[in-house]
Amino acid sequence: MTISEEVMPAAAPETAGSPARSATARRYAMTAPEYFTVEYAINPWMDTSSRVDTALALDQWDTLRRVYADLGHTVELVPPRHGLPDMVYAANGGFLVGDTAVVARFAYPQRAGEADAYAEWMAAAGFRPVRTEHVNEGQGDLLLVGSIVLAGYGFRTDRRAHDEIAAITGLDVTSLELIDPRFYHLDTALAVLDDSTIAYYPQAFSADARKRLTALFSSAIEVSSADAYVLGLNVVSDGRNVVMPAAATGFACQLRRAGFEPIGVDLSELLKGGGSVKCCTLELHP
Numbered sequence: 001m002t003i004s005e006e007v008m009p010a011a012a013p014e015t016a017g018s019p020a021r022s023a024t025a026r027r028y029a030m031t032a033p034e035y036f037t038v039e040y041a042i043n044p045w046m047d048t049s050s051r052v053d054t055a056l057a058l059d060q061w062d063t064l065r066r067v068y069a070d071l072g073h074t075v076e077l078v079p080p081r082h083g084l085p086d087m088v089y090a091a092n093g094g095f096l097v098g099d100t101a102v103v104a105r106f107a108y109p110q111r112a113g114e115a116d117a118y119a120e121w122m123a124a125a126g127f128r129p130v131r132t133e134h135v136n137e138g139q140g141d142l143l144l145v146g147s148i149v150l151a152g153y154g155f156r157t158d159r160r161a162h163d164e165i166a167a168i169t170g171l172d173v174t175s176l177e178l179i180d181p182r183f184y185h186l187d188t189a190l191a192v193l194d195d196s197t198i199a200y201y202p203q204a205f206s207a208d209a210r211k212r213l214t215a216l217f218s219s220a221i222e223v224s225s226a227d228a229y230v231l232g233l234n235v236v237s238d239g240r241n242v243v244m245p246a247a248a249t250g251f252a253c254q255l256r257r258a259g260f261e262p263i264g265v266d267l268s269e270l271l272k273g274g275g276s277v278k279c280c281t282l283e284l285h286p
């Protein structure tokens with residue numbers, strides 16, 4: 001038997017039975033890490049003694065931008081502002097559906113100035129910016145799956161903002177409590193893969209949240225601690241291609257088995273601020 005004959009049958013069961021996945025063109029906004037530093041610590045990943053290599057951060061960020069462009073997606077650029085080092089985490093800028101842009105209201109004063117910066121960009125880009133009364137950290141905690149919004153709370157976004165978001169968007173919002181400070185935003189513990197498929201790290205959620213997730217998503221992928229602890233769930237999917245932290249190799253195998261196409265990228269500099277692929281990407285939902 002030749003090597004290829006040996007390899008082929010073994011590979012077949014991997015994707016057998018998993019649905020064919022199809023990509024749809026997406027629109028994203030990103031903010032370059034020109035002023036990115038770790039000068040304060042507002043999550044357990046941040047260590048103010050760690051030195052950021054700005055040139056490397058820019059390079060890694062630009063690789064991510066090019067991956068999206070090569071997949072055929074549109075990437076809009078938000079101008080970064082001096083003095084707002086976390087602005088690179090564009091996902092936190094808001095939650096956009098149609099022409100409505102819910103502007104973030106940040107939990108920490110160090111990031112408060114980003115709200116105006118993102119609101120100005122949204123208005124200039126033709127969106128209708130709407131503010132909430134309670135703290136919401138945009139797509140860090142608000143993830144659209146089909147026509148429902150999964151909404152995290154416990155560390156950043158105030159649960160009361162969930163009702164505001166339901167009222168503003170007219171979408172159903174499911175509240176999920178996060179319980180582990182390492183997974184302080186929903187997008188660090190849960191990934192949306194397509195309109196009905198998610199992956200998540202169960203240990204990051206309260207018992208009630210886990211119950212809600214298993215009721216809603218029967219075929220959810222559960223990831224290991226090893227993958228969760230490299231922010232492996234902080235991914236961006238177009239329904240088929242899943243752009244993800246390269247270090248989450250176990251999750252990449254799970255994705256492949258489920259018929260997705262994992263594309264690993266290295267954002268080691270941005271991990272120093274507690275963020276990765278998804279954090280750097282604000283999706284403009286149609």
Ligand code: ARG
Nearest residue numbers: 043089091140185273275279
């Ligand atoms: N340093 C930022 C913070 O703590 C990281 C934000 C990461 N963004 C995200 N969408 N999870 O707020």
